[in-house]
Amino acid sequence: MSRTEIKPYSGPAGGWGSLKSVEGILLKQERIMTGNATLLKQNKPDGYSCVSCAWAKPDDPLPFEYCENGAKATAWEITRKRVPLSFFQRHTLTELRGWSDHDLEAQGRLLHPMRLDHAKDRWVPVSWEDAFREIGAELRAMDPKSTVFYASGRASLETSYMWGLFARLYGHNNLPDSSNMCHESTSVGLPEAIGAPVGTVLLEDFEKTDLIFSFGQNVGSNSPRMLHPLQEAAKRDVPIITFNPLKERGLERFTNPQSPVEMLTGSETRISTQYHQVRAGGDIAAILGICKAMIAGDDAAMASGGRPWLDHAFIALHTHGFDSFAATARDADWEELERRSGLTRKAMEAVAEVYSRSEAAIGIYGMGLTQHRSGVENVRMLINLLLLRGNIGKPGAGVLPVRGHSNVQGQRTVGITEKPELVPMDHLGEQYGFEPPRETGMNTVEACEAIIAGRVKAFLGLGGNFIRAVPETVAMEAAWPGIRLTVQVATKLNRNHLINGEVAFLLPCLGRIEVDTQASGPQAVTCEDTTTKIHGSHGLVPPAGPDLLSEPAIVAGLAKATLPPNPRVPWDEWVADYNRIRDAIEATYPDIFRDFNKRVFDGGFHRPLPARQRDWKTETGKANFVIPSSLNADKDTGTDLEKPDALQLITIRSNDQFNTTIYGYEDRFRGVSGTRMVLFMNREDAARLGLRDGATVALSTAVEDNLSRRVEGFRVVHHDIPKGCCAAYYPECNPLIPLWHHAERSKVPAAKSVPVHVHAMAPAP
Template sequence: MGKDDFIGRKSAAAGGWGALKSCGKRLMQTGRPFSGARAMLKANQPDGFDCPGCAWGDPEHGSSFEFCENGVKAVAWEATRLRVTPDFFAAHTVSDLRNWSDYDLEHQGRLTHPMVYDPASDRYLPTSWDEAFRGIARALNAIPPDRAEFYTSGRASNEAAFLYQLFVRLYGTNNFPDCSNMCHEASGVALTEAIGIGKGTVTLEDFDRADAIFVIGQNPGTNHPRMLADLRRATARGAKVVVLNPLKEKGLQRFADPQNKLEMILGGSEATSTEYFQPRLGGDMAAVRGMAKVVFAEDAAALAAGHPSLLDLAFIETHCHGFETWRAAVEATPWSLIEDQSGLTRDEITRAAHVYLGAESVICTWAMGVTQHRHSVQTIREIANLLFLRGNVGRPGAGLCPVRGHSNVQGDRTVGINEKAPKALIDALERETGRPMPRRPGHNVAEAIGAMLSGEARAFMGLGGNFARATPDSALIARLMRGLDLTVHIATKLNHSHLLPGRAAWLLPCLGRTEIDRNSKGIRQIVTVEDSMSMVHGSGGINLPASKELRSEIAIVAGIAAATVGSGAVDWAGLADDYDLIRDMIARVLPAFGEYNQNVRKPRGFRLRNAASEREWNTPTGKANFSADPLPDQTEWQRIQQEPGLFVLQTFRSHDQYNTTIYGMDDRYRGIYGERRVVFVNPEDLARTGFASGDRVDVIGSQGSDGQIRIAEGFRLVPYDIPQGCVAGYYPELNLLVPWNAYGDKSFTPISKSILVSFRPAAG
């Protein structure tokens, strides 16, 4: 491949024929294109399965043909006819497989048999389920519980996650490093402080009622494409959609609906935004504060002219705490600081503020572009402050909307995957089981890594996911995991985490979301998930299992639990054979689920009560809390102005991946083909450095406090529309540049959107 051969024409709009071609390509790769297409017809349907592609909500008309390109890719990835059998492991040592790419590993197909690691041959060998459960139990019971880490991926169902936390707490620890620690933990912390619940307050229907939607630090086209249809409908009916994103992203500009026949024939598309601003990395808080500053100035002018206040004073007086303190902080913040940190001009911020002021109902929505900075909690608090000003929380068409990634990352936290469990949850679990539960806070992801580094942690169990590639400091994590006494992975496909075995290691294959799960009576079982709008709905697979040896995540967790802690307090086998019993237990422990089994069998399921959306504030003040946090003393972008040669890096997904899963090597929305080791750079920065488009460089991390040099080798430079001083590239390839102990205030979320880096010519 030549120096620039990987750069091609970008899509004119998101969706359209490009999406259909990509869907067709992925379905053909399964070897079962017709069954894959049939499966998609059952995605997000009352009698089908929940799409594993993202956590965006489903429409009220739950019987609609509602899926997207990402959903097709996720289903095709899972429904492949390729298999990773014991013969595959007999042909390859673990050391050999570690040299394979993420893409090549996962495209070998579905795992088929439980496997145990043999250090002598450096291979995984087949084992029986009973032998695996007994071996894992022996290893766990040989160490103190607080020295084991229990990771959860957001792909796990409510039922699997609930059983997992129940088992782990009966075992004796609250060590629950979770995928949410690496993405939306800042949202949970900030919203709990602000409104008393760590979730968004909107429903999907609110997007049809909003007069203005602010999309901050997220890229729906790649991460949750179904949202694009909602943004497109909003602009079509006259609502304003304001984007704040450092990169120009196709999906946030125009969307061609693949399900609109006339549009596909004519090659048309419609706008998904009405205003697009490009703040510097880390500049969102300053931009939002600037908007508030404009609102206060306009309000003062209105009052001086004898007009009513532009603020919702009744809401502020009745429902809010700390308003005057925050107002003083806003008015004391100089415009020079706001402009420098945000990278936006006062005129641009004023335009955004006028959209806010001109709208009766406003939604603010955000993702990891906001949550993965040091000051992410403060930024989300500032977003909440802005909405409080005009009463835009707790009424139709308005509210706060963090958009999660994995389809059940929110549900896992709801049912107890929490290293700092609420007292009420522990009390309820003790009543349910009659056994004492640990109450000391456990480890999140960053703390789990620290415990591995110190030697405190000796065991790791992963309920799905790819911990070693999803975490920061991936080279360090690989070394640490190989030094553990025990590693256990429950998974559908092979990934790099499985190739870092501890002294004892098991790889346990599970059913996927799309596969039929029957109990001992032959009855088809369903599981449940919770989306970003607090909707809980059922999911039942329709495809035959990839192997007769596969067990559900629930059955695997129950088998490990029974072998490790016994069945005296919990009938693990009974629960694994009837998921209704698990839901009955969840409802007893968490009364918000109500008549769980009845509710979840209704079309589209049911919504968990969200007190803040009803203007009930479960905070220490009993009100929604304004926050008077100052802007950061210095953003990373401001720091690099004093250190020539440095840039601020953000990591993100390509369009052909989902989290650490690489579906393909193209990123057509950004014009990249057949290549992933790329860094997007402002053209003027590229010229200033003396490099040219397509040059290969090593990317050097410049942020570790431990003296370690972190280098990502051999990345191509690509000119792109991004603010000067800011650069971007794909994870997991660039995760090794993110120090494990560089995380957000209060949240422990990795600062993967604000990493200081420099470039040097790549060797050769």
């Protein structure tokens, strides 16, 4: 970690800072020459899909079709750094638990399958054959329903399909995944509203839209390649209206690193035309205020014979529940809407005025909407806003949830879900000759609850850093050693590999960017991006080591060691030729994956989107308005934004991380260097609490549930953030999030509005 320095950043997103950051990480990972050559194939038809975010891959890619964070993810995976057996001979797990997340992963690629030796407190080598045999023996001795098969959002469609099938052949639907922690609110809210669990926007819609809404999505750090279509829209004078508590540079100004003219002249593009710093948890009130203004404007227009503000023909033909929603909006009190949203009536009416003139609007959102107690209602409210002017099912319009992990949406498409009703179980049973389990499995929160209660006997992790990503970190780490069997499939060392069960294995796998050679030759895999387009991905660089297996080979090895032989499940044939896995996926999901092998490597294809054709697969047969149950997004914690003794904590990412992976200690856009232990506070809140800029503080969760949650050592940084709110980095703040503090019905951890107390501390010596 370098020297801590905090100073304002005046530059744009992108620009020379982005280029410097990319070259810096390639240099650190000893890939300055080969890394740049590899990046030229990122997100290209004959190359590989980015291992970072799920943003869309264009049909006509740019010469450099990657962003700063995507380049960091590639450098992180293809690093020349390795973790030899001697590393584990030198370091006990107890010692390594004192290392930072960054330092653990920075050691490089794992090379050998390992078994935990508790007596030595070390990982020791084991053969693949012995690892599979011992894991299989443990699983055969257990009740399948006491086991959890977790999947991170980076596994390919092929691996994900095999993983879900393995779990169901074994006898359970306990398949929590990354979606449970981010966009499950989308997966619950959108089907109820429009009959589809995914967005309706394609990349081409950005060329046809005349208005863009952005809610709770930090494009500059989380999906920077989206800045290209946003910049193009901005240059066409398309209004971009942003709602986000923090001012994020990527939503303000952008210099395109792909443009020599912009780089040489330092020219910038303004992104947002309006930027509204909504309070944490204030989105329902803000959207309802805009809807109220829209309906009032329409009422006045109808009375005077003027231009309608609403699309009455669409509402009558395609929606259900408008009259009740409109009555609720008309009755809403402006003073209460202002208090809850943190926005003025004038600001909300200004948004409505612009929206009333739009013919095709896109609604973009991220976890700033989904990770709240009201996460599902937040999503439904955005749909309400879009339905007012018929902005679902026409060119240039629609809803766009921005997914995180590169295939987190795709793995759901092929069966990674705890909900049996989302999987063609009858078809699966007929295809493979077994009776699939019909009982609803455990999602992430439920799996954590079961682990803490001692009910989980085995946890198998297909990638990820589960124990670091989930809430209630302290209780989870305390309970984890009580699990009988823990198995982690990974490319690099992380915190979850240092907290283990009674019997534990660490299984290193090939990365997506590496050449995967099987019996039939080099293999390719597939992924689904956030616009529902399914792409092929080809490995390019040599494997990090000779002992690594591919993810499909590892899943097949585990399944064969655990399950009785089944001639209908050709595990070995699938590993030998991934085309056979894709044939099996097509057989299970023929409507989605027709001619899978042919189409995916011929430019890719979009999965069917009935809502784009205004075919509403809902209970009413129409798109549904919803009436919000409350304007208080966190009504059950006993706190309120105006209470002087508590602030609402928003967990955020830096632009030097992707989820739990920490690439470094730079958050360039927020002016933070050399540390992650900072607390961004409104100046007035800090003054009210007697905290100067630079003060050292601790945070504790401001709820009464007989548990103490506290994290110490934050440095106060005065920041442009609404009063009553503060922000700090994830996953450092996860110990402050109660496990029960999750979105209603979707159970997504409510990490964007956590009530906390701030305590002054003496600075470290």
